[in-house]
Amino acid sequence: MRKSNKKRARPTRKLGLPPGSLVHIGEIKTEKPSITLIEYDSHGITETRFEDIELSRAHHATREKMWLNVYGLHDPAVMAEIGRRFKLHPLVQEDILNTQQRPKSDEYTDYLFIVGRCFDFDAETRSLNSDQVSIVLGRNFVLTFQERATGAFEAVRERLRAEHGAMRAHGTDYLAYAILDTLVDRYFVMLDNLSDMAEDLEDAALTRPTPALLAEINRVKHEALILRRAVWPLREILNTLARADNGFFSADTRLYLRDIYDHTVHVLESLESVRDLLADLLDIYLSSVSNRLNTEVRILTVLTTLFMPATLIAGIFGMNFHEMPLLDKPDGFWVALSMMVGAAALMAASFWRRNWLRTR
Amino acid sequence: MRKSNKKRARPTRKLGLPPGSLVHIGEIKTEKPSITLIEYDSHGITETRFEDIELSRAHHATREKMWLNVYGLHDPAVMAEIGRRFKLHPLVQEDILNTQQRPKSDEYTDYLFIVGRCFDFDAETRSLNSDQVSIVLGRNFVLTFQERATGAFEAVRERLRAEHGAMRAHGTDYLAYAILDTLVDRYFVMLDNLSDMAEDLEDAALTRPTPALLAEINRVKHEALILRRAVWPLREILNTLARADNGFFSADTRLYLRDIYDHTVHVLESLESVRDLLADLLDIYLSSVSNRLNTEVRILTVLTTLFMPATLIAGIFGMNFHEMPLLDKPDGFWVALSMMVGAAALMAASFWRRNWLRTR
Amino acid sequence: MRKSNKKRARPTRKLGLPPGSLVHIGEIKTEKPSITLIEYDSHGITETRFEDIELSRAHHATREKMWLNVYGLHDPAVMAEIGRRFKLHPLVQEDILNTQQRPKSDEYTDYLFIVGRCFDFDAETRSLNSDQVSIVLGRNFVLTFQERATGAFEAVRERLRAEHGAMRAHGTDYLAYAILDTLVDRYFVMLDNLSDMAEDLEDAALTRPTPALLAEINRVKHEALILRRAVWPLREILNTLARADNGFFSADTRLYLRDIYDHTVHVLESLESVRDLLADLLDIYLSSVSNRLNTEVRILTVLTTLFMPATLIAGIFGMNFHEMPLLDKPDGFWVALSMMVGAAALMAASFWRRNWLRTR
Amino acid sequence: MRKSNKKRARPTRKLGLPPGSLVHIGEIKTEKPSITLIEYDSHGITETRFEDIELSRAHHATREKMWLNVYGLHDPAVMAEIGRRFKLHPLVQEDILNTQQRPKSDEYTDYLFIVGRCFDFDAETRSLNSDQVSIVLGRNFVLTFQERATGAFEAVRERLRAEHGAMRAHGTDYLAYAILDTLVDRYFVMLDNLSDMAEDLEDAALTRPTPALLAEINRVKHEALILRRAVWPLREILNTLARADNGFFSADTRLYLRDIYDHTVHVLESLESVRDLLADLLDIYLSSVSNRLNTEVRILTVLTTLFMPATLIAGIFGMNFHEMPLLDKPDGFWVALSMMVGAAALMAASFWRRNWLRTR
Amino acid sequence: MRKSNKKRARPTRKLGLPPGSLVHIGEIKTEKPSITLIEYDSHGITETRFEDIELSRAHHATREKMWLNVYGLHDPAVMAEIGRRFKLHPLVQEDILNTQQRPKSDEYTDYLFIVGRCFDFDAETRSLNSDQVSIVLGRNFVLTFQERATGAFEAVRERLRAEHGAMRAHGTDYLAYAILDTLVDRYFVMLDNLSDMAEDLEDAALTRPTPALLAEINRVKHEALILRRAVWPLREILNTLARADNGFFSADTRLYLRDIYDHTVHVLESLESVRDLLADLLDIYLSSVSNRLNTEVRILTVLTTLFMPATLIAGIFGMNFHEMPLLDKPDGFWVALSMMVGAAALMAASFWRRNWLRTR
Numbered sequence A, B, C, D, E: 001m002r003k004s005n006k007k008r009a010r011p012t013r014k015l016g017l018p019p020g021s022l023v024h025i026g027e028i029k030t031e032k033p034s035i036t037l038i039e040y041d042s043h044g045i046t047e048t049r050f051e052d053i054e055l056s057r058a059h060h061a062t063r064e065k066m067w068l069n070v071y072g073l074h075d076p077a078v079m080a081e082i083g084r085r086f087k088l089h090p091l092v093q094e095d096i097l098n099t100q101q102r103p104k105s106d107e108y109t110d111y112l113f114i115v116g117r118c119f120d121f122d123a124e125t126r127s128l129n130s131d132q133v134s135i136v137l138g139r140n141f142v143l144t145f146q147e148r149a150t151g152a153f154e155a156v157r158e159r160l161r162a163e164h165g166a167m168r169a170h171g172t173d174y175l176a177y178a179i180l181d182t183l184v185d186r187y188f189v190m191l192d193n194l195s196d197m198a199e200d201l202e203d204a205a206l207t208r209p210t211p212a213l214l215a216e217i218n219r220v221k222h223e224a225l226i227l228r229r230a231v232w233p234l235r236e237i238l239n240t241l242a243r244a245d246n247g248f249f250s251a252d253t254r255l256y257l258r259d260i261y262d263h264t265v266h267v268l269e270s271l272e273s274v275r276d277l278l279a280d281l282l283d284i285y286l287s288s289v290s291n292r293l294n295t296e297v298r299i300l301t302v303l304t305t306l307f308m309p310a311t312l313i314a315g316i317f318g319m320n321f322h323e324m325p326l327l328d329k330p331d332g333f334w335v336a337l338s339m340m341v342g343a344a345a346l347m348a349a350s351f352w353r354r355n356w357l358r359t360r
């Protein structure tokens, strides 16, 4: 079973609700939403953490550029307040809360809305997990929304905090790029994990071909497909954003988007290789299984062949004819036994010639 | 057998008829057509139900916007009357009655004609059913035609009736959107059902691989294909309607169409996963079957191996040589039996070492 | 063998001839060409049948619009005379006589040349046959050329003859549409036949998997492919003709072309389903075959298992030891027999537990 | 082995040479280059054959249009002289000598360079051979280069020589068309040969499934692929040349190019059928093989079943109990034999009922 | 295992670094970077080799055009100095050092950046290796960066050095073309090696079908895929560069780019054939394996059949009936033996008729 019913988040929860209803769709991965605000310009950086969305109302902007990050999405009040403050379209708010979005980029008059996915590898279950990352890029602000704190963007924050941080001189478009770059870097890590798993499975397919292994191969194939689905649309988004000027990314930053576009193409190609390798595993598995059948039939044949002539010879000398050769010879018994061994040896020699006595 | 001949509606019934002939093609799913008219504007809502199409002629519009819904299509007189009143093209009328249309959107001067499909899941036969839903969107009216009352649009009606119903303030294009949104929401439900069935089939393929199961896998694969065929063209329709202004959908409503376009892309991707899973089931099934063969051949081999040496030993001591060792020893018989058991034990040990005694 | 050499018409007969050579390529399906002329306008209709192409020369047009139909193409003189009269390009004449054309539409200055295929089902051999139908649409005439009289267009003629025939008021473009519509209606009938055959084959694959059945499955797959090849290019032709104004079809008639375009899309999708079903049959067939092998190996195993212990016991009591238990007991023989039956029963019980005694 | 190393021409011979180096790449198929010049206009035709390229220098044009044909490409001096005279680009000269080109069409200022492939069928080895045909179409000349004399264009020459040859009145573009038409006509012949081979292989797969047959199926599949690779790009070339005016083909001749474009589409579709048929052969082959295995296991099972009970009965009456029934009856032996035959008959009857005694 | 973990270069080493960080990603293949400068114009050529990047600072241009080549990339100081001197964008510098780039071409204001891959064949491990080749083409300079010295471009240098070297008269765009041409020529060599390996594997699949062979087939399939990935994007790059004028390649040189574009198309098509051949090998391998199983089951059946009747006859004459025919005849024993041989001969004859005694 690939995914238990419980884990598969069901978007059907919203059946019949009007569009733009602020209902969180997806697993609840964080106890309490956490809101952090980073304000920065080339002179410096100010970081604020809000315990409560209410408190944030009193806050006044201190610097030119700001990055507001939210972990935990199940409290609609947070979304509603931020949506109101930044004039986000109801459909954007809905998409942020529905964490099963396909990666996409929607352009609005005052901001660009980008949805991506952030992956990490669960070493224990050897499986890939992913969270939705929603990015709203305005003229001088970036909003990011995540299902939980993963530490994925800590390196970006460090670069912002760096004393002579060149990054603070760039616009918020460069910050948005840095966040997307972080997502794409992680895809390479996932790729490595998938490659490792595929190699382990190849060894297993050659040595222990069980139906459970086949199910495991299919599971990894499915994980590779899930990763592909996150990267494929992102590639298209990056291609579009890098090539056309829509006013949100400067020409200079667009060169950087083209760079991560190259990375996504690279990831997709390598992913195609992993998928090919996994598809080949099926053939190796099936070939392993029929090889075993051949070996077993061969053993059966060899045994039958070795014992049948002997049994026949024993049967012959067990017949009750009054006159039979050898029966009254003192060493007749041993002659018969020699005949048995001789027949078996003859057979064995013939098998030896055909290389059948190897068990594979 | 996938579909019995009876259930497969045959469009060949119209062979030779001129185009635009008002003949209902499809199963009759409703005894008597039922016509309901909802008139609304931001001030209020009026609902009327016509027992007979004749009675509707006397009706005069009471409000700015109207939604006329018809259940049951086999009475051509109803179609003819509505067609005459709303000046529908004969080909549109024909398409409404021919309930096997592929989803499509045709633009006419005064109205937009959209065909979609509404799915529901029959829990008893564990199969998907679908009805054609025809939508005619004019400047201030929406006409909908369904094969039978499914209750699918009740939530939309409720939102229209809501006291401060924001929906009544929107144009009829928003109503058409709400109806399409309802269809798409149901595709997610169908997807869940298909996923569940696929998971059940995976378990069965591992444990009970029978040819009947293979037929069942193919049946579910076919149902997934039918759903795909309803969603795929709708995706294209939504993409076109959301992107270009053709005068029927306002710029604001087109944002909402883009939202359900996203949903259809999501459905299609998930459907692709279900189809992959079902295709993998074939491999699992076949692997289960050959695994059983291996097991059976192995049992045969083990048994042959255990009994053959014993039988040979019995044959040897059944030979009629005058002089044979052991025969006259008091415990000769028991020595022979021990030899038999010993040979079998030796063989069994060798199998044990290769893990063959597990039946797996 | 799919097609005998004789039946496969060989276009190689024309090797080395200059282009535009009026040689009939294809089977001769009609003894003598038959030429009928229908002249019509909103006032009435005149039908003439020419025994000989020479006689037609004396004929003078009596009404605005005309439809000239020819059955039987192997007499080049007929083609030459019509070609001369209607100034048809030599390549058009050649294509009309070469009845293996792929459906296509070629635009010339004064006429539009359309090639389609008309199918019928041979109930006896359960196979699809098809004839080329060539249509030349001029400003006020339609020429049609068929390999033989199939009665396919009789309904169109009837509609022209109808007393208040609305059809006579339309231009010849509408007549051309009606002819194409007839071809497409027949594709639905072929689809039904293919579906029926596929369902019969599915039953057979489950119950009687013989190599001959596999050949039959492949034959039906091939017939489905032939139908697809006739419909696929026609879909493209209709799409082009329905969307762009090239002066041959009026805006009104183009709406009707769009309708049959929809039908061809529907046919192609259903055909895809039939092809999927037929591809699945291969898996069912193979699974049926390996199921049989499993059953047979199981029977062998069960039999071996039941008889081997008994045979060993018989062998043991056939040994010639001087002192053996039971041999001198009066009911020793029956004890031995009971041991045999007991061992077999034990084995049978173990198989019973695993459900092996079903032959399935 | 598909192609021996020797036969596979290796373009690697040119590694490191500057572009435009006049080195012949490919097999040498002709001893000595042969150069023929046909000059023609509507008044007549003059044919000249040059034994040596040197002699051609003295030749002066006698008529408006000319066709220079060269067989045999391994003497670079010939190419160099012609290249100099007709001002051919070094890359064109190189392509003419490298006879492994993919079909293509390159436009230069003064001429159009077209590469095609001419096929013939070797009836002895039942395989397809092909030569590169290079065509240079200038305003009033056509140059053709072939690897050897195949007689493929003899019919074109005959049409040029014909007394009232309409062909001489056409421009050289029509001559180029006629040459391409000849190539395409030959593809139909190849198609027939491939079809015949596929049908023979189908019979063999059903009756004699040996690994050698599988290798043969793959060989024919490969030949079909080679043909496809020659036709596919030619189709594209013809499509381009027929549709756009590039100054080399007149509007009238372009209609004829459209005709051979149709032929290439037809060839490609039929080729697709042959490839499908060949792919199906693999399934038939594998099914034939497993059918044989089933038959053999069935024979083993039947034999085992018939002899095991009899052997057991013999064993039972060979036991040494002092008191045993039947042993002392005069016809005891015959009763035992009857029991054996009876058991075998019972078993045989059970198999008869299941239709197992057919060897199929 | 396809690639050991160690060999697979992990781009994850750069996780979290800002873009443009000059860190070498990839294996270190060269001990010490080696920098050579070739300056040339139509009058002559000057070659300089720098032991140290520092020394290069003192160098002044002596001729119009220059080619700077660097082997060995792991010393960031070299890249930094060259980047500074030629004003290379940080992302270009980063791409040069990250030797896992997919082939691509990026246009900057003052230069064109092209990434390709140079292959060579390791005859010992029978595998393909590849290095990244980065080319920067400015108005009058070419920079090339390679992971190690392979001698691949020695022929290009020789042509530059040639006394009346026509090449020195061309611009640096022609030099860039010559370098790309060299890369493409090597793809043909790789293709030959892959073809040879595929043919060897085909022989092995027919004669020695072991699971190790299957793994080897998959390995070669993977190598073919790696080559395809280098050629496919290069084809696109060449297509773009050959067709559009971007100011870096002259119209004349673009004809030469079109020529190597043709070569890449050729390589890709041949590669497709090799991949087809390798895919067919799987079928041949599987067919070989089941053929062996058939042979083994047949031998088992033949042996069983030959010995079972004889064993039964021996059992019959070993029964202890008081009255039995033949037992007291002097040659009874020999009659029984003849019966055994006779039965076996009868069986053998029946097998002989079916051709079963061949082991094939």
Ligand SMILES: [Mg+2]
Residues within 6 Å of the ligand: A228, A229, A232, B269, B272
């Ligand atoms: Mg996808």
Ligand SMILES: [Mg+2]
Residues within 6 Å of the ligand: A265, A268, A269
């Ligand atoms: Mg790519």
Ligand SMILES: [Mg+2]
Residues within 6 Å of the ligand: A268, A269, A272
């Ligand atoms: Mg891909």
Ligand SMILES: [Mg+2]
Residues within 6 Å of the ligand: A268, A269, A272
């Ligand atoms: Mg890719």
Ligand SMILES: [Mg+2]
Residues within 6 Å of the ligand: A272, A276
């Ligand atoms: Mg791939």
Ligand SMILES: [Mg+2]
Residues within 6 Å of the ligand: A279, A280, A283
């Ligand atoms: Mg595979």
Ligand SMILES: [Mg+2]
Residues within 6 Å of the ligand: B228, B229, B232, C269, C272
């Ligand atoms: Mg479809």
Ligand SMILES: [Mg+2]
Residues within 6 Å of the ligand: A101, A102, A103, B262, B265, B266, B267, B269
């Ligand atoms: Mg999606």
Ligand SMILES: [Mg+2]
Residues within 6 Å of the ligand: B268, B269, B272
């Ligand atoms: Mg899809």
Ligand SMILES: [Mg+2]
Residues within 6 Å of the ligand: B268, B269, B272
């Ligand atoms: Mg999709």
Ligand SMILES: [Mg+2]
Residues within 6 Å of the ligand: B272, B276
């Ligand atoms: Mg997919």
Ligand SMILES: [Mg+2]
Residues within 6 Å of the ligand: B279, B280, B283
């Ligand atoms: Mg599969």
Ligand SMILES: [Mg+2]
Residues within 6 Å of the ligand: B101, B102, B103, C262, C265, C266, C267, C269
């Ligand atoms: Mg449809």
Ligand SMILES: [Mg+2]
Residues within 6 Å of the ligand: C268, C269, C272
């Ligand atoms: Mg299709």
Ligand SMILES: [Mg+2]
Residues within 6 Å of the ligand: C265, C268, C269
């Ligand atoms: Mg389709």
Ligand SMILES: [Mg+2]
Residues within 6 Å of the ligand: C272, C276
């Ligand atoms: Mg499909």
